[in-house]
Amino acid sequence: MRYPDDSLIALKENGYRLTATREAVNKVLYDHKGPFTIEMVSDALPGIGRATIFRTVRLFQDLGIICRVNMEGGAVRYQLASTGEHHHHFICTVCGVVTEFIDAHIDQAVNRQAQGADFELNSHTIDLYGVGSCCSKK
Amino acid sequence: MRYPDDSLIALKENGYRLTATREAVNKVLYDHKGPFTIEMVSDALPGIGRATIFRTVRLFQDLGIICRVNMEGGAVRYQLASTGEHHHHFICTVCGVVTEFIDAHIDQAVNRQAQGADFELNSHTIDLYGVGSCCSKK
DNA sequence: TAGCAATTTGATATTAAGTATCAATAAGGA
DNA sequence: TCCTTATTGATACTTAATATCAAATTGCTA
Numbered sequence: 001m002r003y004p005d006d007s008l009i010a011l012k013e014n015g016y017r018l019t020a021t022r023e024a025v026n027k028v029l030y031d032h033k034g035p036f037t038i039e040m041v042s043d044a045l046p047g048i049g050r051a052t053i054f055r056t057v058r059l060f061q062d063l064g065i066i067c068r069v070n071m072e073g074g075a076v077r078y079q080l081a082s083t084g085e086h087h088h089h090f091i092c093t094v095c096g097v098v099t100e101f102i103d104a105h106i107d108q109a110v111n112r113q114a115q116g117a118d119f120e121l122n123s124h125t126i127d128l129y130g131v132g133s134c135c136s137k138k
Numbered sequence: 139m140r141y142p143d144d145s146l147i148a149l150k151e152n153g154y155r156l157t158a159t160r161e162a163v164n165k166v167l168y169d170h171k172g173p174f175t176i177e178m179v180s181d182a183l184p185g186i187g188r189a190t191i192f193r194t195v196r197l198f199q200d201l202g203i204i205c206r207v208n209m210e211g212g213a214v215r216y217q218l219a220s221t222g223e224h225h226h227h228f229i230c231t232v233c234g235v236v237t238e239f240i241d242a243h244i245d246q247a248v249n250r251q252a253q254g255a256d257f258e259l260n261s262h263t264i265d266l267y268g269v270g271s272c273c274s275k276k
Numbered sequence: 277t278a279g280c281a282a283t284t285t286g287a288t289a290t291t292a293a294g295t296a297t298c299a300a301t302a303a304g305g306a
Numbered sequence: 307t308c309c310t311t312a313t314t315g316a317t318a319c320t321t322a323a324t325a326t327c328a329a330a331t332t333g334c335t336a
Binding site for chain 1: 153208214239244247251252256258260262264266270271
């Protein structure tokens with residue numbers, strides 16, 4: 001997922017309707033970049049009901065357009081997924097920016113662990129918390 | 139953390155008072171075993187206010203006695219930590235049971251990733267979702 | 277072991293995230 | 307254009323959690 005239109009295409013491809021509301025939410029996400037909360041989107045689109053924002057965000061999640069990020073304290077952020085693929089997160093605890101990464105090594109080790117423990121693995125999440133280069137003091 | 143008294147010792151060692159409420163909550167956790175929600179504890183201890191249950195659970199978390207587990211859908215469970223140490227989770231999506239594991243390999247790979255990305259790593263969480271041996275069909 | 281300061285608690289209100297309901301509206305294929 | 311179906315808004319509700327503050331409890335300490 002790179003361009004705003006990708007979201008709209010994804011909607012159509014999955015049999016969802018292309019509505020003004022969904023376009024508006026999509027635009028806000030792409031204009032804003034960076035992590036966002038439901039509140040932020042809701043504030044940016046006063047004409048659209050809260051419930052619809054939630055619905056749209058959930059739909060975009062399901063389509064892999066955005067990903068949900070659990071902050072350390074339990075707060076929730078969303079962010080455009082740079083890839084719809086499986087990935088992990090660097091989460092900057094200073095500014096909240098989330099960067100994605102892929103690591104075949106880790107995934108392999110995770111699979112080994114699961115096998116060793118007789119655990120039928122369906123999915124996994126890996127979140128790294130710390131200070132990103134975005135906020136590094138140097 | 140293995141025995142109920144460990145919690146009480148941890149409280150004292152960290153300068154917290156040993157109260158009837160905290161003992162009661164602790165007992166519920168050890169009697170129940172397995173994952174629990176605030177509701178469950180609250181139901182088991184009708185005489186104790188909800189806010190206090192939350193406070194106590196948070197305190198126990200801070201002391202490493204219990205750990206918080208984010209379920210896939212966003213629900214939250216808590217469970218006695220079998221170790222206060224750094225660890226990761228197998229989360230059975232059928233029954234909710236959480237099993238801990240440690241994997242130096244994964245931790246190493248995680249550290250490498252962080253270094254490579256110029257990310258000052260403070261902590262990380264790894265949660266594996268799937269069907270545990272507890273609920274395996276075989 | 278009674279007294280007292282500081283911690284803890286309960287009741288209550290509040291916040292935040294999210295879901296449920298349902299009538300009204302909009303999308304898009306025929 | 308019409309019509310079925312998906313979507314939306316308003317509203318109420320749920321769940322998880324925190325804030326406030328007076329009242330109760332701890333555990334020194336004299």
